[in-house]
Amino acid sequence: MIKLDVKDFAQRLRSMLRVDLRRMFTMPTVWIMLGVSLALPIVILAMTSFVGGTSVNPQTGAQETIETFTNVWQAIGSSGGAMSMDLTSMCNINLLYFLAAIFVCVFVGEDFRSGYVKNLFTVRSQRADYVASKTLTLFAAVAAMFALYFVGALIGGGIAGLSFDVAAVGASVGGIVACMISKIFFALVFVSIALTLAVVGKQRLWLSILGSLAGGMLLFTMIPMMTPLDSGAFNVALCVIGGTLFAVGLGAISTVILNKTDIV
Amino acid sequence: MNAIEIQNLTKTFGQKRAVDGLSMTVPQGAIYGFIGENGSGKSTTEKCVCGLLRPSNGKITLFGKDYRDKTVRSQIGVLIESPGCYPNYSVWNNMKLQAANLGIADENEQIRRVLHLVRMDGAASNKFRNCSLGMKQRIGIAFALLGNPQLLVLDEPINGLDADGMRIMREILTELSRNGCTILISSHILGELEKIATHYGIVRHGKMLREMTAEQLNAECPTFVALKTPDNNTALAALKGRYPNTEYDPERQEICVYGGVAADTVGYLYNEFGLAPTEVRTDKISLEKYYINLMREGN
Numbered sequence: 001m002i003k004l005d006v007k008d009f010a011q012r013l014r015s016m017l018r019v020d021l022r023r024m025f026t027m028p029t030v031w032i033m034l035g036v037s038l039a040l041p042i043v044i045l046a047m048t049s050f051v052g053g054t055s056v057n058p059q060t061g062a063q064e065t066i067e068t069f070t071n072v073w074q075a076i077g078s079s080g081g082a083m084s085m086d087l088t089s090m091c092n093i094n095l096l097y098f099l100a101a102i103f104v105c106v107f108v109g110e111d112f113r114s115g116y117v118k119n120l121f122t123v124r125s126q127r128a129d130y131v132a133s134k135t136l137t138l139f140a141a142v143a144a145m146f147a148l149y150f151v152g153a154l155i156g157g158g159i160a161g162l163s164f165d166v167a168a169v170g171a172s173v174g175g176i177v178a179c180m181i182s183k184i185f186f187a188l189v190f191v192s193i194a195l196t197l198a199v200v201g202k203q204r205l206w207l208s209i210l211g212s213l214a215g216g217m218l219l220f221t222m223i224p225m226m227t228p229l230d231s232g233a234f235n236v237a238l239c240v241i242g243g244t245l246f247a248v249g250l251g252a253i254s255t256v257i258l259n260k261t262d263i264v
Numbered sequence: 265m266n267a268i269e270i271q272n273l274t275k276t277f278g279q280k281r282a283v284d285g286l287s288m289t290v291p292q293g294a295i296y297g298f299i300g301e302n303g304s305g306k307s308t309t310e311k312c313v314c315g316l317l318r319p320s321n322g323k324i325t326l327f328g329k330d331y332r333d334k335t336v337r338s339q340i341g342v343l344i345e346s347p348g349c350y351p352n353y354s355v356w357n358n359m360k361l362q363a364a365n366l367g368i369a370d371e372n373e374q375i376r377r378v379l380h381l382v383r384m385d386g387a388a389s390n391k392f393r394n395c396s397l398g399m400k401q402r403i404g405i406a407f408a409l410l411g412n413p414q415l416l417v418l419d420e421p422i423n424g425l426d427a428d429g430m431r432i433m434r435e436i437l438t439e440l441s442r443n444g445c446t447i448l449i450s451s452h453i454l455g456e457l458e459k460i461a462t463h464y465g466i467v468r469h470g471k472m473l474r475e476m477t478a479e480q481l482n483a484e485c486p487t488f489v490a491l492k493t494p495d496n497n498t499a500l501a502a503l504k505g506r507y508p509n510t511e512y513d514p515e516r517q518e519i520c521v522y523g524g525v526a527a528d529t530v531g532y533l534y535n536e537f538g539l540a541p542t543e544v545r546t547d548k549i550s551l552e553k554y555y556i557n558l559m560r561e562g563n
Contacts, residue, residue, distance in 0.1 A: 011367075015364055016364075019364040019365055022360070026353070028352070114351065115346060118342065119347075119348040119362055119365065120365055121315060121316060122315060122316065122342040123365060123366055123411060124334070124365060125332050125337045262316065262318055263315075263316040264317070
């Protein structure tokens with residue numbers, strides 16, 4: 001007689017997390033995403049440090065100064081929460097939110113395309129386990145992506161010879177730490193949205209990716225306001241609460257979708 | 265208690281009714297052959313039983329409980345269409361994931377057991393994508409067996425298998441049935457199904473056309489006399505005059521006289537036409553023939 005030891009929600013979630021984490025860290029896509037997260041800031045900072053100077057606007061013919069990275073922390077964010085359309089605002093850590101959304105869609109989409117969900121939902125009827133486990137696992141992976149981007153930014157800044165002066169960008173060391181924590185928890189919003197869209201899209205990966213990117217575009221302008229370089233406890237709390245609310249709310253919606261719709 | 269009881273199941277996809285008021289009963293311990301044309305609703309019914317599709321209407325109970333009941337779900341093993349494995353993972357790692365999903369405590373031992381059961385001991389380290397179709401089907405069965413299920417739902421598990429693969433699959437299913445496992449199996453390979461099934465359900469256009477036991481099928485299948493003569497054309501014409509239900513089977517190159525008695529037909533041929541059959545046997549029509557006749561009647 002085989003011993004089946006899964007009983008309550010906590011135990012079920014633990015076993016599901018074990019599966020998802022095992023799968024995540026044996027999946028090439030995860031390592032590619034983590035590698036890209038580390039390499040991206042190195043490439044951006046190293047490349048843009050050579051770009052500086054002026055350029056001619058092809059429409060007006062006027063000479064314009066190209067704003068490039070002069071300080072490492074510009075790769076993490078800007079103080080005051082201002083969102084500008086220059087290179088430093090468009091090519092900083094916030095790009096990771098889009099990368100994370102695509103990653104979530106690929107990871108969840110693979111479950112449906114491989115038919116893994118058939119095995120899973122036949123033997124386990126609780127869809128909430130699946131959503132909770134996916135949210136936590138993907139959040140952990142996305143947090144690792146942000147941490148690696150941070151490390152990459154330090155390496156890239158060092159290679160490009162950028163300034164590490166915190167005060168020069170109107171921030172403090174504590175502010176930058178709070179900024180990173182805020183950004184990581186704000187990612188929970190993107191993870192939840194992408195997860196819900198992946199559950200809606202199921203095998204149609206293109207649908208969930210397009211939906212997630214469109215959703216991300218709408219939220220993109222909020223990121224600098226929610227997670228400025230000079231963040232404080234308020235920003236952290238706002239992102240933790242907001243991220244958690246999104247995860248719980250959209251998680252409940254995802255569970256309902258899985259319960260009320262066909263799986264295959 | 266029955267393993268599966270379905271009452272008035274309906275499943276619609278938009279305007280299309282894939283299953284239309286289907287009712288069926290699968291007794292515990294049965295090997296239930298689920299037969300029907302492509303698109304008749306077999307797979308849809310099986311997916312509803314497995315909780316992968318939401319029925320539009322009707323009731324499904326498994327071992328007397330609602331099909332969504334979590335205690336019941338852990339007793340089911342499934343192979344629907346193809347095994348849901350990650351192609352880049354090894355067979356072993358795929359099985360480890362499913363073992364963790366099931367919450368099996370001694371997972372390594374259990375994986376070894378089911379791989380041995382499906383004669384796949386040596387394939388554990390193979391990447392799933394590198395396995396042949398026959399291997400994949402057997403891995404699918406191993407997946408389904410991992411939780412030591414009381415009910416197996418198999419959708420076309422012998423498709424694409426060679427003769428040896430089919431034999432192995434037959435042996436596995438018979439052994440499981442002997443150990444008390446109920447098996448719901450759909451297949452187009454009726455000759456194979458006939459060798460193992462204890463019950464049958466024949467569906468058409470989403471409705472249950474006929475449900476019967478193997479004994480009932482046997483009783484319903486008419487006997488016939490099969491003859492081979494040196495001049496089959498003359499013999500066929502001669503026999504048709506006396507036995508209207510006479511047909512020539514080009515595959516076996518023999519004349520089949522339905523409802524005939526061996527001694528009568530041989531005597532008639534010899535006495536009236538001087539034709540001595542070289543081979544005579546009495547047989548029952550196969551499940552395949554029965555099924556084809558039933559479908560013709562339906563038309």
